[in-house]
Amino acid sequence: MQVISDIKEAQILCQKWQDEGESISFVPTMGCLHDGHLSLIDKAKSLADHVVVSIFVNPLQFDDINDLLKYPGTLEDDRSKLAEVDVSLVFIPHASSFYPEGEDNVEQIELGEITSILEGAHRPGHFAGVATVVKRLFKIIQPNFAIFGDKDFQQLMVIKQLVKKFSLDINIIGMPIFRENDGLAMSSRNIHLSKSERKKSAEIYRQLESVKSAIKAIAHPGLADFADLEQSTSKNLIAAGFTPEYVAIRQVDTLLPAKNHDSALVILVAAKIGKIRLIDNILV
Ligand code: PAF
Numbered sequence: 001m002q003v004i005s006d007i008k009e010a011q012i013l014c015q016k017w018q019d020e021g022e023s024i025s026f027v028p029t030m031g032c033l034h035d036g037h038l039s040l041i042d043k044a045k046s047l048a049d050h051v052v053v054s055i056f057v058n059p060l061q062f063d064d065i066n067d068l069l070k071y072p073g074t075l076e077d078d079r080s081k082l083a084e085v086d087v088s089l090v091f092i093p094h095a096s097s098f099y100p101e102g103e104d105n106v107e108q109i110e111l112g113e114i115t116s117i118l119e120g121a122h123r124p125g126h127f128a129g130v131a132t133v134v135k136r137l138f139k140i141i142q143p144n145f146a147i148f149g150d151k152d153f154q155q156l157m158v159i160k161q162l163v164k165k166f167s168l169d170i171n172i173i174g175m176p177i178f179r180e181n182d183g184l185a186m187s188s189r190n191i192h193l194s195k196s197e198r199k200k201s202a203e204i205y206r207q208l209e210s211v212k213s214a215i216k217a218i219a220h221p222g223l224a225d226f227a228d229l230e231q232s233t234s235k236n237l238i239a240a241g242f243t244p245e246y247v248a249i250r251q252v253d254t255l256l257p258a259k260n261h262d263s264a265l266v267i268l269v270a271a272k273i274g275k276i277r278l279i280d281n282i283l284v
Pocket residue numbers: 028029030056058061130133134152155
């Protein structure tokens with residue numbers, strides 16, 4: 001396993017693999033790796049000759065400086081986990097060389113409406129930051145495949161849009177959410193949950209499952225049913241100690257509000273417990 005911080009060096013190595021006809025799967029991360037990341041790496045290994053994992057806490061995608069400052073850093077632990085699963089390259093760039101123009105001067109990528117709803121509405125600028133970092137990472141690594149988790153469902157749609165907009169020849173693969181035994185979606189942020197918050201957090205998944213069952217139980221669900229379910233779920237989350245930011249029943253391919261159940265749906269939740277913001281979703 002090679003560990004490289006230098007951008008040029010990483011670029012040359014990946015170009016060499018491509019020149020030799022060896023394919024690359026890429027898993028971009030912000031570190032603090034958990035079993036969810038390892039499942040993405042497993043998939044990446046099944047697809048290509050080389051797996052590249054990046055670890056970079058991208059300052060551009062944090063709308064809240066405190067969130068950035070307390071983002072967990074576990075580099076040594078991450079490196080030993082990656083050595084165990086034997087990836088070809090771990091790319092750990094420094095912010096100063098990744099954004100040589102200075103973080104405040106980066107021209108960010110805007111991708112339209114998909115970036116301004118739901119997560120985008122609650123975290124202004126977040127998806128422009130994600131699109132910008134991922135586009136630069138793609139340029140350095142030049143992967144054939146890039147693997148992302150379905151937990152960040154909207155992010156996955158943003159990345160697909162990015163690839164389309166810039167006609168990038170990269171297969172974007174989404175992987176199912178990896179959950180703890182009680183249903184809590186794995187996330188680097190879970191590390192910050194207190195014992196009691198951790199215990200309560202599984203309620204989000206229970207609520208998602210219960211909305212899913214309720215939708216299935218209605219013969220022809222419509223706008224009013226979806227609105228009722230969104231409201232009652234918000235109330236249930238509040239009663240369980242959360243501060244919900246949204247509970248949204250949306251069309252899976254556009255993330256626009258669901259009007260009926262003609263197309264596949266996704267239920268998305270963002271809610272805070274204490275100071276920790278959790279997101280989750282479930283397909284219907
Ligand atoms: O999902 C993440 O961890 C980040 O948003 C990503 C894709 C690595 C970009 O910084």
